[in-house]
Amino acid sequence: DADVTQTPRNRITKTGKRIMLECSQTKGHDRMYWYRQDPGLGLRLIYYSFDVKDINKGEISDGYSVSRQAQAKFSLSLESAIPNQTALYFCATSDYRGTAFFGQGTRLTVV
Amino acid sequence: AQKVTQAQTEISVVEKEDVTLDCVYETRDTTYYLFWYKQPPSGELVFLIRRNSFDEQNEISGRYSWNFQKSTSSFNFTITASQVVDSAVYFCALSEATQAGTALIFGKGTTLSVSS
Numbered sequence: 001d002a003d004v005t006q007t008p009r010n011r012i013t014k015t016g017k018r019i020m021l022e023c024s025q026t027k028g029h030d031r032m033y034w035y036r037q038d039p040g041l042g043l044r045l046i047y048y049s050f051d052v053k054d055i056n057k058g059e060i061s062d063g064y065s066v067s068r069q070a071q072a073k074f075s076l077s078l079e080s081a082i083p084n085q086t087a088l089y090f091c092a093t094s095d096y097r098g099t100a101f102f103g104q105g106t107r108l109t110v111v
Numbered sequence: 112a113q114k115v116t117q118a119q120t121e122i123s124v125v126e127k128e129d130v131t132l133d134c135v136y137e138t139r140d141t142t143y144y145l146f147w148y149k150q151p152p153s154g155e156l157v158f159l160i161r162r163n164s165f166d167e168q169n170e171i172s173g174r175y176s177w178n179f180q181k182s183t184s185s186f187n188f189t190i191t192a193s194q195v196v197d198s199a200v201y202f203c204a205l206s207e208a209t210q211a212g213t214a215l216i217f218g219k220g221t222t223l224s225v226s227s
Contacts (some may be wrong), residue, residue, distance in 0.1 A: 002215075005198040017144065031214075033214055033215065040120070041219060042117075042202060042217050042218055042219035043156075043202065043217040043220075044217075044222045045214050045215075048214040049143075049148025053191065056214070058214060089152070089158065092156075092215070094206075094215060096215075097144050097161065097163070097206065098144050098161075098178065098215045099144075099146070099158060099161050100146075100148075100156075100158065100165065100204075100215050101158070104154070104155055105154055105155070
């Protein structure tokens with residue numbers, strides 16, 4: 001089984017719909033992250049959490065929210081999806097030095 | 112604020128050529144970590160190497176080598192005798208080891224295409 005699991009792997013949704021992307025990890029790491037990847041823009045940080053009670057905004061948090069349900073679970077929500085949120089989303093965990101382990105990604109299309 | 116710059120957007124080489132991917136970083140911390148990740152066409156992100164700010168020793172692993180220079184804030188990655196399987200997007204990243212903690216920040220990536 002993968003150390004970091006994202007569900008779903010692919011999703012097509014309509015504009016205005018609420019959608020949740022889920023992430024779970026078995027690495028035992030406290031730190032978890034959500035990144036968005038767009039062509040030519042690299043990986044941009046949406047939100048990160050250093051423990052269950054800690055949530056921090058990243059570079060592009062507008063339009064997104066997160067929930068850290070447990071050490072092993074970190075979900076990303078789009079309250080009202082819009083087409084420019086179409087992207088590849090990655091969840092990651094890391095140790096305190098930042099060595100990150102990534103999920104396989106969720107390809108989200110908003111139509 | 113921390114920042115990672117990969118000035119090379121795309122590089123194309125022919126098999127067996129050597130290629131260097133550049134990475135320049137900015138940070139106000141004295142303790143930090145630098146990383147390289149590889150993203151092959153299949154899409155997963157693969158960790159390649161981590162260096163800490165106290166260790167400027169260059170590292171070689173097979174055909175891969177890394178040159179870390181604090182004086183120029185650079186952490187360059189060289190592939191010797193490139194192969195088609197090296198074709199991927201390569202990301203440089205930075206993590207600051209402050210008590211408050213900061214997240215891993217990535218550059219925009221360099222797409223390497225190796226042709227046969």
